[in-house]
Amino acid sequence: MNPDKIREMQEAIRQESLDGWLFCNFRHRDRLADDILGVSPSATNSRLWFYAVPAEGQARGILHSIEKDTLGALPGEFTFYSGREGLVEALLPLAGKSWGCHFSQSITAISFLDAGTADLLRQAGLKLMSAEGLIHRFKGLLDSSGMESHERAAAHLYEIVDLAWAKVKQSFEQARALNEKDIQRFMLEEFARRGLETAHPPIVAAGSNSGNAHYSVEEGAVFAQNDVIQFDLWAKEPAGIYADISWVGVYAQSAPPRVQKAFSALLDAREGALRFIKEELEAGRRPAGADVDRKAREVLGGLGYGGDTRHRTGHGIDTEVHGSGVNIDSVEFPDSRPLLDGSCFSVEPGIYFSDFGMRTEINVYIKDGVSIISGKDRQFTLLYC
Numbered sequence: 552m553n554p555d556k557i558r559e560m561q562e563a564i565r566q567e568s569l570d571g572w573l574f575c576n577f578r579h580r581d582r583l584a585d586d587i588l589g590v591s592p593s594a595t596n597s598r599l600w601f602y603a604v605p606a607e608g609q610a611r612g613i614l615h616s617i618e619k620d621t622l623g624a625l626p627g628e629f630t631f632y633s634g635r636e637g638l639v640e641a642l643l644p645l646a647g648k649s650w651g652c653h654f655s656q657s658i659t660a661i662s663f664l665d666a667g668t669a670d671l672l673r674q675a676g677l678k679l680m681s682a683e684g685l686i687h688r689f690k691g692l693l694d695s696s697g698m699e700s701h702e703r704a705a706a707h708l709y710e711i712v713d714l715a716w717a718k719v720k721q722s723f724e725q726a727r728a729l730n731e732k733d734i735q736r737f738m739l740e741e742f743a744r745r746g747l748e749t750a751h752p753p754i755v756a757a758g759s760n761s762g763n764a765h766y767s768v769e770e771g772a773v774f775a776q777n778d779v780i781q782f783d784l785w786a787k788e789p790a791g792i793y794a795d796i797s798w799v800g801v802y803a804q805s806a807p808p809r810v811q812k813a814f815s816a817l818l819d820a821r822e823g824a825l826r827f828i829k830e831e832l833e834a835g836r837r838p839a840g841a842d843v844d845r846k847a848r849e850v851l852g853g854l855g856y857g858g859d860t861r862h863r864t865g866h867g868i869d870t871e872v873h874g875s876g877v878n879i880d881s882v883e884f885p886d887s888r889p890l891l892d893g894s895c896f897s898v899e900p901g902i903y904f905s906d907f908g909m910r911t912e913i914n915v916y917i918k919d920g921v922s923i924i925s926g927k928d929r930q931f932t933l934l935y936c
Contacts, residue, residue: 552589552625557610563688564606570648571605572685573677581653581663583875587690594621599638599668602627603645613641639675646676651685657885661686661875684888691867691876692893697792698916701868701895704747704787705794705914705925711741712782712798716934719780723802723936731755732771734782742786750872753784757802762908764862764901778802779810779907780934785872793872794925795897797912800934810909813902814933816854817911820900821931823850824864824879825915828890828922837889840865840896841881847900848881856902865897868914892917 564572574584577599579592588602598615602622605611610627619631630641652672654664661683669679693701715734722729734755742749756766757774761781774780780802785795801810824847831838844864851857865879877894878886890896894917901910914925 554626557604557626560604560685560689561606563685564604564651566688567651567684569606569651569680569685571603571645571650572682573645573650573652573672573679574602574604575652575664575668576600577668580665583653583661583663583686583690587686588622588625590622594623596621601642603650605648611644613638639671642672642675642677647678649678649680651682652679653682653686654679655681655683657887658683658878659884660873686875687867687877687888687894688891691869691874691895692891693792693869693895693916694893697869697893698895698918700788700791701794701914701916702925704791705796707741707745707747708784708786708794708796709926711738711784712796714741715782716798716800719774719800719802720936722774728773730771730773731757731760731768735768735771738784746788747786748789749784749786751785754781756781756783759906762903762905764903764908764910774802776803777807777810779909781909783910783912787870787872790870792870792895793868793874794914795868795872795912796914797899797910798934799909799911800936802936804935806933806935810907811933813856813904814909814911816851816856817900817902817909818931819854820847820850820864821898821911821913823847824898824900825922825924828915832890832917832920832922837891839889840877840879840886843879843890843898844881847879847898851900851902859902859904860900861903862901864900865912868895868897890917890922892919 576584579596595618598618601613603611612622612629616631616633632638632641652664655662738753757772757780758778760766761779780800783797787793824843827846847864863880863883867874867876877888880886897912899910899912
């Protein structure tokens, strides 16, 4: 890690009013610590290590004497221990200060510090605070090149949706059998042709399968008349930023009234959330992810769909599809972190029933205090054959 990255960390530490950021790992359990510090997943990690970055001054590493090279070429002063007493002694210079650590009572995805190690640190005199704000500032915010990478990925995904729906429409018009696996395979072929990477195959769900938010295509159901069809696809350029979108269509020339009504409610919820973000930013306020989620839920509840939601309104997006930044969530993993410049996240309200379900997902990022929708020239409407 170069000195500029350490300085970026220290700026984030000061902005969060902490004395430092404390990383630790054992058997690579904390993937965030490895990722942020650039520790190789193949590095030996059979003993506990710590790396403390203070708000000011030099970083300090603490490693077991038989694993001195685990942290590679990270800068700073290093202490080596061989037993528990030596480890506690090495921690003493960090005592009396407030350290951001990788735990959170609500955001499980960034919570890695185990209770036993936390007790050890407190007994050594360290004050432990959640690093959730640090992680958001350092890893969850996109710079201009990240925003451009995200926009390119989004453009690809929207093109793939258009091509995939053209195949669905052609099948309908020709009365030719088509199943979920056919379309999923086509999307994956497009990913490969465009040089995109994905963490998991896209979701293509028809009929009652669309009511399963995390449906996994196996053999693949055949599309039937009036089926709701849910597309959910996410991908990125190599080493780039993800885009993650969901689209809803109907295997018919028009939607049944119940389906159209449900989709209209989702649009109202999504637009209500977007309007809330825009108004808050224009007023000079930075809404929390939980605030935005509550707004979307308020809209759905007012339209009679409050009991039909099964998941949060959105998640952070960065080099991972479910990233380390702010989630649009007030109920599952309540996220009180503010939408800062560089925040990138999905807005995807969903409602689900026994015979069908749907969600409409777009991506938003904050730049210079303005909320920007990826691929904003798109028309986000229900698709028909």
